[in-house]
Amino acid sequence: METKIAEARFDEFEKYDALSDKDIFTKIWTEPRRVFKFINDTRYEKYLYLLMFLAGVASAFQRSSSKNIGDHSSLFLIVFGCVILGGALGWISYYIYAALLSWSGKWLNGVGNTSSIFRMMAYSVIPSILGLFFLFLQIAVYGVDYFTDFAGYLEKSMLINVIFWISFVIENLLSLATLVFMVIGLSEVQKFSIGKAILNLILPVLFIVVPIVLIASLAMIF
Numbered sequence: 117m118e119t120k121i122a123e124a125r126f127d128e129f130e131k132y133d134a135l136s137d138k139d140i141f142t143k144i145w146t147e148p149r150r151v152f153k154f155i156n157d158t159r160y161e162k163y164l165y166l167l168m169f170l171a172g173v174a175s176a177f178q179r180s181s182s183k184n185i186g187d188h189s190s191l192f193l194i195v196f197g198c199v200i201l202g203g204a205l206g207w208i209s210y211y212i213y214a215a216l217l218s219w220s221g222k223w224l225n226g227v228g229n230t231s232s233i234f235r236m237m238a239y240s241v242i243p244s245i246l247g248l249f250f251l252f253l254q255i256a257v258y259g260v261d262y263f264t265d266f267a268g269y270l271e272k273s274m275l276i277n278v279i280f281w282i283s284f285v286i287e288n289l290l291s292l293a294t295l296v297f298m299v300i301g302l303s304e305v306q307k308f309s310i311g312k313a314i315l316n317l318i319l320p321v322l323f324i325v326v327p328i329v330l331i332a333s334l335a336m337i338f
Contacts, residue, residue: 134154137162141242148297149304152297155236155239156235156304156305159232161238163238167239167241167245168206168207168238170203170241170245170248172202172203172209173199173206174202174241174248176203178251180197180198184264186260186261187264191255191260191263195255210234210241211234214231215230216320216323218233219320220319221302223319224306226306226308227305227307228305232305236301236304237301239301240294240297241297243291243293243294243297244290246290250283250284254284257279257280299314299317302316302317
């Protein structure tokens, strides 16, 4: 009897391509589909909330930079707001997007629910979270100028500009990696082809952007 129970447990273990916590963060770079399959099959959620907190921080810093918030806020307030508010509330936008992906994915015969997609997204953003290191490097070099008009960078020394552009390129490559992971992860969760996964990522944006554009156009007419 005990032998049968042991065999059953072993079969259950073998059903999944078992990965350790370390494997999740290392093999995702070379075998993303294998990692996302494991995450989806086993409902792996370790570090999920920490990852989403850091993802919220990264998104908040990117928004602050693109909006030149440094023109009217101190560096302390920017960093405080991005870390505290971005980290605490940033996950909400990801959860809403996951819900929209689940909803629009049903039109394409997807099988993923909001929880499974949200779980996948948490590990997809690992590259963007690593990008925080290079973002902090730029902030350390430029201070509040990082969050002001880009033209200000041209006044810095050649060495500082080289540091900026190297960091900038790496940060954008990591953002691209996040997008690639998102597509692969979504295709695994939704059981889609890569093409369908890309379409699924775009549909929620269209549902939001198109109505806003139409309303703005009508407002201008009337």
